[in-house]
Amino acid sequence: MKKIILREDEMPTRWYNVIPDIPNGLEPPLDPETLQPVGPEKLAAVFPMGLLEQEMSQERFIDIPQEVLEIYKIWRPSPLVRAYKLEEALGTKAKIFFKNEGVSPVGSHKPNSAVPQAYYNKREGVKRLTTETGAGQWGSALSMAASRFGLECKVYMVRVSYDQKPYRKFIMQTFGAEVAASPSMDTRTGRAILARDPDTPGSLGIAISEALEDASAHDDTNYALGSVLNHVVLHQSITGLEAKKQMEIAGEYPDVIIGCCGGGSNFAGLMVPFIPDYLDGKKIEFIGYEPASCPSMTGGKLAYDSGDVAMMTPLLYMYTLGHDFVPPGIHAGGLRYHGMAPIVSALVRDGIVIPKAVHQMECFEAGILFAKTEGIIPAPETTHAIRGAIIEAMKDPKEPKTILFNFSGHGLIDMAAYDNYLNGKLSDYSYPQEQIDASLARLPKVG
Amino acid sequence: MKKIILREDEMPTRWYNVIPDIPNGLEPPLDPETLQPVGPEKLAAVFPMGLLEQEMSQERFIDIPQEVLEIYKIWRPSPLVRAYKLEEALGTKAKIFFKNEGVSPVGSHKPNSAVPQAYYNKREGVKRLTTETGAGQWGSALSMAASRFGLECKVYMVRVSYDQKPYRKFIMQTFGAEVAASPSMDTRTGRAILARDPDTPGSLGIAISEALEDASAHDDTNYALGSVLNHVVLHQSITGLEAKKQMEIAGEYPDVIIGCCGGGSNFAGLMVPFIPDYLDGKKIEFIGYEPASCPSMTGGKLAYDSGDVAMMTPLLYMYTLGHDFVPPGIHAGGLRYHGMAPIVSALVRDGIVIPKAVHQMECFEAGILFAKTEGIIPAPETTHAIRGAIIEAMKDPKEPKTILFNFSGHGLIDMAAYDNYLNGKLSDYSYPQEQIDASLARLPKVG
Numbered sequence: 001m002k003k004i005i006l007r008e009d010e011m012p013t014r015w016y017n018v019i020p021d022i023p024n025g026l027e028p029p030l031d032p033e034t035l036q037p038v039g040p041e042k043l044a045a046v047f048p049m050g051l052l053e054q055e056m057s058q059e060r061f062i063d064i065p066q067e068v069l070e071i072y073k074i075w076r077p078s079p080l081v082r083a084y085k086l087e088e089a090l091g092t093k094a095k096i097f098f099k100n101e102g103v104s105p106v107g108s109h110k111p112n113s114a115v116p117q118a119y120y121n122k123r124e125g126v127k128r129l130t131t132e133t134g135a136g137q138w139g140s141a142l143s144m145a146a147s148r149f150g151l152e153c154k155v156y157m158v159r160v161s162y163d164q165k166p167y168r169k170f171i172m173q174t175f176g177a178e179v180a181a182s183p184s185m186d187t188r189t190g191r192a193i194l195a196r197d198p199d200t201p202g203s204l205g206i207a208i209s210e211a212l213e214d215a216s217a218h219d220d221t222n223y224a225l226g227s228v229l230n231h232v233v234l235h236q237s238i239t240g241l242e243a244k245k246q247m248e249i250a251g252e253y254p255d256v257i258i259g260c261c262g263g264g265s266n267f268a269g270l271m272v273p274f275i276p277d278y279l280d281g282k283k284i285e286f287i288g289y290e291p292a293s294c295p296s297m298t299g300g301k302l303a304y305d306s307g308d309v310a311m312m313t314p315l316l317y318m319y320t321l322g323h324d325f326v327p328p329g330i331h332a333g334g335l336r337y338h339g340m341a342p343i344v345s346a347l348v349r350d351g352i353v354i355p356k357a358v359h360q361m362e363c364f365e366a367g368i369l370f371a372k373t374e375g376i377i378p379a380p381e382t383t384h385a386i387r388g389a390i391i392e393a394m395k396d397p398k399e400p401k402t403i404l405f406n407f408s409g410h411g412l413i414d415m416a417a418y419d420n421y422l423n424g425k426l427s428d429y430s431y432p433q434e435q436i437d438a439s440l441a442r443l444p445k446v447g
Numbered sequence: 448m449k450k451i452i453l454r455e456d457e458m459p460t461r462w463y464n465v466i467p468d469i470p471n472g473l474e475p476p477l478d479p480e481t482l483q484p485v486g487p488e489k490l491a492a493v494f495p496m497g498l499l500e501q502e503m504s505q506e507r508f509i510d511i512p513q514e515v516l517e518i519y520k521i522w523r524p525s526p527l528v529r530a531y532k533l534e535e536a537l538g539t540k541a542k543i544f545f546k547n548e549g550v551s552p553v554g555s556h557k558p559n560s561a562v563p564q565a566y567y568n569k570r571e572g573v574k575r576l577t578t579e580t581g582a583g584q585w586g587s588a589l590s591m592a593a594s595r596f597g598l599e600c601k602v603y604m605v606r607v608s609y610d611q612k613p614y615r616k617f618i619m620q621t622f623g624a625e626v627a628a629s630p631s632m633d634t635r636t637g638r639a640i641l642a643r644d645p646d647t648p649g650s651l652g653i654a655i656s657e658a659l660e661d662a663s664a665h666d667d668t669n670y671a672l673g674s675v676l677n678h679v680v681l682h683q684s685i686t687g688l689e690a691k692k693q694m695e696i697a698g699e700y701p702d703v704i705i706g707c708c709g710g711g712s713n714f715a716g717l718m719v720p721f722i723p724d725y726l727d728g729k730k731i732e733f734i735g736y737e738p739a740s741c742p743s744m745t746g747g748k749l750a751y752d753s754g755d756v757a758m759m760t761p762l763l764y765m766y767t768l769g770h771d772f773v774p775p776g777i778h779a780g781g782l783r784y785h786g787m788a789p790i791v792s793a794l795v796r797d798g799i800v801i802p803k804a805v806h807q808m809e810c811f812e813a814g815i816l817f818a819k820t821e822g823i824i825p826a827p828e829t830t831h832a833i834r835g836a837i838i839e840a841m842k843d844p845k846e847p848k849t850i851l852f853n854f855s856g857h858g859l860i861d862m863a864a865y866d867n868y869l870n871g872k873l874s875d876y877s878y879p880q881e882q883i884d885a886s887l888a889r890l891p892k893v894g
Contacts, residue, residue: 001455002520008448073449074528074822081521085595103550105823107859147819148532167614170862173869174818371621372594375521376552412554413859415617422620 004246006077012241014061015234018272018343021279023350026342027317030304035446038314046215046223050120054231071115071148075104080246085373093400094393098407099243099270108409109266110141110226113235117224118145127220128152132207134161135334136168138226143177156182156210159202167413182207189213189310205309212312227263228341236269244273254404256392260384261288262334264341266408286353289388293429294327296320296340297348297355299436304446305339315444318345322439328429334381359428363387364421379409380417451693453524459688461508462681465719465790468726470797473789474764477751482893485761493662493670497567501678518562518595522551527693532820540847541840545854546690546717555856556713557588557673560682564671565592574667575599579654581608582781583615585673590624603629603657606649614860629654636660636757652756659759674710675788683716691720701851703839707831708735709781711788713855733800736835740876741774743767743787744795744802746883751893752786762891765792769886775876781828806875810834811868826856827864
């Protein structure tokens with residue numbers, strides 16, 4: 001069979017929470033002022049209790065609400081596909097499977113968390129959501145989810161993307177969301193930055209600060225984050241739970257599980273449901289591929305750091321390049337984040353996840369090979385996972401190992417990046433370690 | 448259930464050919480010079496025999512080659528979805544189902560024919576394919592199919608789309624196709640037109656002429672057409688064959704079957720497999736929705752006409768607005784064609800298909816309602832079918848009738864059209880009948 005599709009009634013009805021299974025546990029988030037563990041009451045200003053409970057839960061399985069399942073069914077269960085033609089082109093004996101999350105209405109895995117986030121906010125009487133978006137994948141997903149629950153949605157979109165990626169903006173607007181180029185005149189933070197630097201291209205850090213300020217300033221408004229946090233990883237676990245069932249139907253078990261890593265949620269979502277088997281002694285390699293130009297796990301440090309430039313978020317214990325690290329403008333916008341999800345970070349610390357870095361040119365080359373063989377153009381972010389799968393398949397092409405990777409999204413709305421690649425406008429970039437060290441030297445002092 | 452998905456082994460392995468079931472049959476294509484029925488030997492200059500046999504076949508079922516089935520499995524069988532939330536928003540008792548062809552790698556139904564066309568050409572030793580594309584859906588599909596079979600592909604893309612829809616161009620280039628803005632300096636036709644009018648925006652008619660000239664001039668090259676012809680309708684029948692099985696699983700049977708109509712292939716593909724039931728006495732309404740701005744069936748005439756401006760194609764017996772009719776620049780580029788597939792035309796003549804016309808503003812409104820309720824942004828073309836489904840569902844909202852329409856493609860690569868709509872830059876347009884009559888007066892004189 002080319003692909004394995006579950007019936008709707010075979011779709012998982014519970015998410016898997018890996019927190020109780022992390023060997024050395026998670027460090028708690030800290031209040032940036034007191035440096036004490038931050039309590040739910042403080043976070044409740046911008047998050048609903050339903051999500052905060054999940055953020056801190058020690059339950060292994062959490063029921064997916066019926067209303068969320070109904071919306072998941074628009075595109076879920078998603079296909080598990082065997083990349084026969086890619087294998088053939090590589091001349092490898094490895095079996096390469098991918099979980100195709102590009103089939104969602106906005107073309108990526110992001111709605112897996114956008115839908116439950118909108119649901120819990122709606123259930124608790126919230127009327128409006130704010131968020132930030134870089135490349136626009138998360139903003140599109142939250143706009144779609146908000147429209148389904150009748151919530152207003154305001155997206156602070158990094159100005160350079162706002163100007164260069166109009167299609168993503170139009171998608172959000174078609175779903176009824178308000179989209180502001182960030183920094184904007186709509187927040188104190190935005191106005192202050194524009195006063196200093198009217199021509200700034202913006203950054204994810206600035207956009208997060210604006211979205212948080214907006215949510216804090218309005219009683220009826222909450223904030224939503226598309227990666228990094230534990231509840232996002234929880235929601236994304238549906239991809240791995242489905243993939244486990246599908247691999248079983250295929251009569252295979254993965255030797256290697258691969259994902260691309262920006263904030264870490266798509267990789268974690270696919271991989272965490274296999275952790276219990278690993279802890280039971282099953283031999284599995286979990287490999288997270290991050291861009292060499294923004295190497296939080298392979299070039300950064302495990303430490304407490306803020307999630308945004310303005311240090312408005314709690315301090316998270318994670319692999320980080322420093323909250324004021326400014327990654328270069330590589331086209332995989334979704335991978336340009338200074339930190340890594342605390343769950344993924346803890347699994348790296350515990351020796352379960354192996355982080356590796358790849359350069360963008362080899363990733364685009366892999367993406368085009370994938371398009372020509374498997375017929376689907378991957379998102380620039382996703383090409384990092386494909387490159388990773390090819391590396392694993394070619395280590396020893398005669399070894400019939402089974403590789404599973406997360407196809408986190410299609411590239412149809414990111415074609416300008418391919419155009420730049422095909423026309424020789426891209427090159428590789430490694431951030432000089434001394435500059436990473438300088439940014440790491442500015443980490444908040446904790447303990 | 449929200450959606451019904453067939454297993455791969457339930458996918459149809461034969462296409463359905465409606466030609467023997469058309470009550471009053473099809474009129475043969477004519478040679479534009481002799482006005483005699485055109486023989487396969489003349490068409491063999493630009494089409495492979497495998498497709499010409501299908502074009503004229505009287506067999507009801509034709510086996511789908513194994514190689515084609517394998518590629519179909521990248522996205523097929525496609526889902527049949529119940530639009531519960533749309534029904535709820537409308538307050539109708541009608542059950543609305545849609546066949547989601549937007550799940551293909553290029554986001555539309557076009558690969559259903561692009562893949563077999565590439566296959567038969569490859570099998571007969573052809574090395575290179577040429578085609579034209581307007582909005583870019585067909586060019587993307589053929590580029591993908593050609594890359595899978597290792598064929599070169601050259602796409603003549605209407606200049607105005609080439610300039611305004613760069614993403615489609617990048618998709619084709621990523622699959623390895625050569626894309627030329629049409630009119631181009633690469634053909635005699637193109638050079639002559641550019642000499643007269645260097646700033647022409649181009650037209651589908653010009654692009655067809657260029658692609659045909661290129662194919663005729665090269666021994667190793669054939670031409671491919673994405674709609675209108677009988678073999679394209681045959682290939683598209685897989686959507687209706689799947690939908691029939693899926694409706695059966697849902698325990699429903701459609702009272703009304705709807706599609707949007709440009710060249711007619713997506714509508715015909717969904718509807719023709721239901722024709723035998725209709726002929727057996729089953730009550731089904733088949734309604735084709737065309738744009739009021741390009742109304743070949745509702746404003747044109749059933750007559751022999753050419754498929755292109757330069758009159759290089761055989762004369763086809765079809766509803767037409769005249770081969771030199773220039774439709775206004777509405778955003779549903781895929782519906783801007785002067786003629787209608789001979790199969791659909793014959794079914795209109797025989798009183799089986801009912802043609803209706805809708806305006807673009809009501810279609811965009813329907814498309815946005817669909818996006819907000821069902822979560823998926825439709826292609827501008829597809830909004831015509833959605834508008835049609837809504838009209839049928841609201842005729843008598845208390846009547847529990849079952850409506851099935853073809854969701855021919857998603858709109859993620861056509862977001863500029865939504866932006867124009869949301870910003871008040873679009874309006875409705877009806878072509879004045881006297882201008883249609885003037886263009887019809889220039890039809891070739893036959894018999």
